[in-house]
Amino acid sequence: MIGRQPNFLNSPYFVGEPGNWHLKPGAPADVVQEFNDFMTDDESGDLEDTPTIDEKELLN
Helix, strand or coil, rough: CCCCCHHHHHHCEEEEEEEEECCCCCCHHHHHHHHHHHCCCCCCCCCCCCCCCCCHHHHH
C-alpha cells in the first residue's frame, strides 16, 4: 500500500482476510465511512467491483 494508511486497518472491527476485507458487526459509523470511502476509491483500478458495507448490516 502506497501513501497514508487508513485508520480502519487498526480497528478491532476490521478483518483483513486476503480477498475478503470486511468489518465486523457493530463497527462505529466513522470506521464504516472510512472503510467504504477507501473501498470505493478506485483510482488505481485495483479495487474494481469491491462491495461496500451497508451500515444497517453491521447493526444487526
